[in-house]
Amino acid sequence: MQKTALVTGGNSGIGYATAKLLKAKGYDVTICGRNNERVEQAAAELGVKGIVADMGSTSDVTKLAGYFEGKSLSALVNNAAIARFAPLAYCTSADFDEFMNTNVRGPLDLIKGVLPALQKAGGSITNVSSAVVNNGLANAALYAATKGALEAFTKSLAIEFAPIGVRINAVAPGAIDTPIITKLGLDEQTQAAVKAHMETTIPLARFGRADEVAEVIVAQLESSYTTGAIWAVDGGVNVT
Numbered sequence: 001m002q003k004t005a006l007v008t009g010g011n012s013g014i015g016y017a018t019a020k021l022l023k024a025k026g027y028d029v030t031i032c033g034r035n036n037e038r039v040e041q042a043a044a045e046l047g048v049k050g051i052v053a054d055m056g057s058t059s060d061v062t063k064l065a066g067y068f069e070g071k072s073l074s075a076l077v078n079n080a081a082i083a084r085f086a087p088l089a090y091c092t093s094a095d096f097d098e099f100m101n102t103n104v105r106g107p108l109d110l111i112k113g114v115l116p117a118l119q120k121a122g123g124s125i126t127n128v129s130s131a132v133v134n135n136g137l138a139n140a141a142l143y144a145a146t147k148g149a150l151e152a153f154t155k156s157l158a159i160e161f162a163p164i165g166v167r168i169n170a171v172a173p174g175a176i177d178t179p180i181i182t183k184l185g186l187d188e189q190t191q192a193a194v195k196a197h198m199e200t201t202i203p204l205a206r207f208g209r210a211d212e213v214a215e216v217i218v219a220q221l222e223s224s225y226t227t228g229a230i231w232a233v234d235g236g237v238n239v240t
Helices: 013-024 036-046 058-066 093-121 141-164 179-184 188-199 210-222
Strands: 004-008 028-033 049-052 075-078 124-128 167-173 230-233
Touching: 004 013, 004 093, 013 028, 013 036, 013 075, 013 210, 028 036, 036 049, 058 093, 075 093, 075 210, 093 124, 093 141, 124 141, 124 210, 141 167, 141 230, 167 210, 210 230
Parallel strands: 004 028, 004 075, 028 049, 075 124, 124 167, 167 230
Antiparallel strands: none
């Protein structure tokens, strides 16, 4: 029986690379994202199914989970997230709600919704966290807080889901060369300078690639004796 996978935020970056690798390994892959045009384009390029869904919308997440009702789901990758950066003084309560709804509540609601499908397949979940949980970053308090919450619920759910045969883990990428750097609100010259400086703080002295993170995600999904783990994919930043 063909394995199935759902990758949220699968229209770009790490999600796109993960969907591509899962497809190459023979999975029947579904991706989702907020932008209809981008989801359609990515789905066509990858040869996978595409669903438009905003992880910050409870109704969208409910509809997304409903797609797998009565089906089996081998792998869920919770990758979609908001990643804006700003000093705390400029963060509003609306920002807080948006970050929490998209980065924490959305993944939790989706896990809850597709759990029967995961249990049916003896499936596995990988949540995409961030190195900022253990390595502070200025102007990233909301983002770091939500990723910290994601790691915390990953560990608790690993214990909760073990008796029903569902594994759940997380990966914590560091500096990865994806469109996220453009969300810093800097011009191209400043972005290049920031990137060059950041590379001096990474033991492997370079940004990672989305496909390198995807390889770890898929390995984690298929590692049958791994649950409740947080795997760093950060070029060595976490050990400095």
